[in-house]
Amino acid sequence: MMDSPKTAVSNPPVQPMDSNLGERDLVRRSATSDLPPPERQLTAVAKLIDVSKCIGCKACQSACVEWNDTHPAIGENVGVYTNPHDLTEDMFTLMRFSEWINPETDNLEWLIRKDGCMHCADPGCLKACPAPGAIVQYSNGIVDFIHENCIGCGYCVKGCPFNIPRISKADHRAYKCTLCSDRVAVGQGPACAKACPTQAIVFGTKDDMKKHADERIADLKSRGYANAGLYDPPGVGGTHVMYVLHHNDKPHIYSDLPDDPKISGVVQAWKGATKYVGLATMGVLAVGAALHGVFGKPNRVTAEDDEGAEKLVTNKTGTPEERV
């Protein structure tokens, strides 16, 4: 049995093979509480994006469009390199360009970050999703959208701490980077990593990627980037897409990369306490009403009431009443 691929560089295997990443590899499934444990544990994979090596060529974007066979509309140039202007249901990854003046050196630094799904270990999209099986997490760490189960509600957009999922106006389903789960399943690395000419994007096991990142960080530190570091945010349990940042002390300068991403407390309250307290409140009231209905005495009109009414109507005049 084949485990996770260790690199994106190698050519595809030529011998026929089974694919992994099926139902039996799921560790989480949206809106499903009784998911059986996975039959096996695949080695955790990760994509490492070294921002300091990126030249902004957008080969990754092209490779992504080509592999996923999406058709982004031709956009409009508004004077920035970022193109399209935002992630869309047809553009799962996006080079975001920002110009930042380093206050310490007064140098202009051109920061280019490849944006896309971070494949959180604790995915907010999956937590928010109400449709059973529309979002899944495999034992290798990949978080994937299963489009035939998606209902297009957009809850994943609210759950995501990175603002990644996009809902198609055409088929009302959510789209995002799959970490090329369909390639990884057959032993290949993601298309973007394969296409990257400077190997700013590399792919392999999460452990290998961390080791590789350590080398890169040591190199950057030796070149004067004292705050160089690995972006693997613990607030979401770590991610399976990681960045090497030369300024890891301030991730927000990289086109608003969150400094400390975590699933919003509001989302937690909505998907947690509200559900249970709500169910209890509605349940108690409904059961209480039913019990009162069965065992309590109904409020019936009595013969005296009927007589009183008759008297009032035949007298035609009610007694003058007090004003309230």
Add this chain to the structure above:
Amino acid sequence: MPDVERVQPGDDIHVERGEISVNRYGPAARVNHWITAASLILLAVSGLALFYPSLFFLTGLFGGGQNTRALHPYFGVVLFISFFVFFLQLWRANLPTRTDVKWVSQINDVVAGREEKLPEVGKYNAGQKFIFWSMAFFILVLIVTGVMVWQAYFAPYVPIETQRIALLVHAISAVLIICVFILHVYAAIWTRGTLRAMTRGTVTGGWAFRHHRKWFRELASRRRVDPAE
């Protein structure tokens, strides 16, 4: 002005073969009420299906998850419009009065059905007014927060943090309006003879005398004496 809280256009007493019946709701109001009721039930069922994974199977009633997601907001618009019509007709009759304070202070007698101990009430008692105003409040909150997260049209223009809060408020309000709905339905069943007001539009004289005597008294005193009688 104090009369408006008790009597509304169309309210009238009829005596036929010795039976007193009192017009409480006209045909238009009843049709509108059942539109409101149907849309509220459809909203509750589709909403609960999207809130509790164990109830997701209820989306089958609407033709699957995609259809449920698409229909739910339209049910909401129907509810809002039909309730809004209701609101314009009924809000004046539901303004709080001093009687309501006394009525609420004797809530034990209300629950025990000892209505002879309660003050005489107009067309609506404090409980009914509570239902009316809480329905109005929650429907308003639900339509506003619902539009904010209506993915097909409006959600893309609302900041995500605002949408998160809207979803939380929407869920809490939905739970509470379902509770109000349970109270409303149960009160109508427990108080025998009430459902008639929303089916035939009339109640018996005894019902009006027992539960809304001030209203009934007012109608009786207004009753024109038919010259042929």
